[in-house]
Amino acid sequence: MSINLNRPSLGSTNWFDDVDGNWQIIQDAVNTSTPVGVLLPYVGTSAPTGWLICNGGTIGNASSNATARANPDTQSLFTLLWAWSDADAPLKLSDGITLTTRAAQGSAVGAFNNNCQMTLPNLARRVPVGSGGTGTGTLGDAVGNTGGTETHTLTSAQSGLPAHNHSATSGTQSANHTHTGTSGIESTGHSHTVNAHRHDIYIYTNYGLGSGGYAASWTNASLGTDRSNGGQATLDVSPGTSGVSLNHTHTTTTGAESANHSHTITVNNNTAANASQAHNNIQPSLVTTYIIKY
Numbered sequence: 001m002s003i004n005l006n007r008p009s010l011g012s013t014n015w016f017d018d019v020d021g022n023w024q025i026i027q028d029a030v031n032t033s034t035p036v037g038v039l040l041p042y043v044g045t046s047a048p049t050g051w052l053i054c055n056g057g058t059i060g061n062a063s064s065n066a067t068a069r070a071n072p073d074t075q076s077l078f079t080l081l082w083a084w085s086d087a088d089a090p091l092k093l094s095d096g097i098t099l100t101t102r103a104a105q106g107s108a109v110g111a112f113n114n115n116c117q118m119t120l121p122n123l124a125r126r127v128p129v130g131s132g133g134t135g136t137g138t139l140g141d142a143v144g145n146t147g148g149t150e151t152h153t154l155t156s157a158q159s160g161l162p163a164h165n166h167s168a169t170s171g172t173q174s175a176n177h178t179h180t181g182t183s184g185i186e187s188t189g190h191s192h193t194v195n196a197h198r199h200d201i202y203i204y205t206n207y208g209l210g211s212g213g214y215a216a217s218w219t220n221a222s223l224g225t226d227r228s229n230g231g232q233a234t235l236d237v238s239p240g241t242s243g244v245s246l247n248h249t250h251t252t253t254t255g256a257e258s259a260n261h262s263h264t265i266t267v268n269n270n271t272a273a274n275a276s277q278a279h280n281n282i283q284p285s286l287v288t289t290y291i292i293k294y
Contacts, residue, residue, distance in 0.1 A: 034293050039123070042288060052291065054120055055068075058120065059294065061075070061112055066117045073294065077292070081119075088146065094115040121290075148281075151278035151280060152281045153275050153279075165270060
């Protein structure tokens with residue numbers, strides 16, 4: 001059997017409208033069956049009756065000027081949140097700006113009566129995590145602790161790229177060796193040809209200073225004539241050739257290279273550094289409205 005929880009109008013033939021108070025009984029039963037402080041994901045965008053949206057708003061008594069609900073019916077939730085720390089659920093004076101502390105107010109009842117505002121949990125863009133276990137530097141283990149980020153920039157320690165360097169070795173050179181080379185071949189053998197021709201030679205004797213000259217005597221087989229007493233002779237040159245030396249080369253050798261060796265190269269040391277930009281840190285998610293029972 002299903003029950004319509006919408007309050008019927010007077011005169012309705014609904015089974016419980018004979019006594020109008022029956023509706024209040026059912027409504028109270030639904031409200032009291034859910035403990036104050038329960039958090040639930042909700043697909044609506046505004047909270048149903050008896051619930052408040054967990055968006056960091058404030059609650060308090062009617063004179064508190066609280067932003068989420070200023071009503072005496074929030075005292076039970078106010079008292080639950082009193083157990084949280086001042087950092088996790090800040091306590092404000094009625095101006096909604098000035099922070100106060102639990103120590104300064106003394107008790108939850110005193111703070112509520114002093115018109116203080118209690119900050120609700122803010123689950124906008126947040127995911128609930130179970131308490132207990134071992135807290136970390138990112139997230140504590142007590143109820144009300146917050147932590148985590150939507151994006152994260154890796155530090156040098158997290159990136160796995162600490163300070164380091166790279167070493168390399170060039171290949172070993174070959175053993176001692178020399179280089180042998182040959183200069184280019186000189187020009188090829190060649191000759192010069194002399195055509196037949198004649199030179200006239202004049203020989204004078206008895207030349208000198210004054211009357212004291214002296215006689216010259218010259219005999220040349222090629223001339224075939226003794227011209228000791230002066231006169232003219234002729235020199236016949238026969239045609240022929242004169243050869244130049246044959247082709248040749250020059251061989252050179254460089255000095256021996258040094259013994260086997262190698263070169264070691266070290267790249268400049270790479271110092272540790274944080275990543276240059278943040279990366280997405282959100283698991284696949286569905287956005288809903290978180291509500292809390294008051």
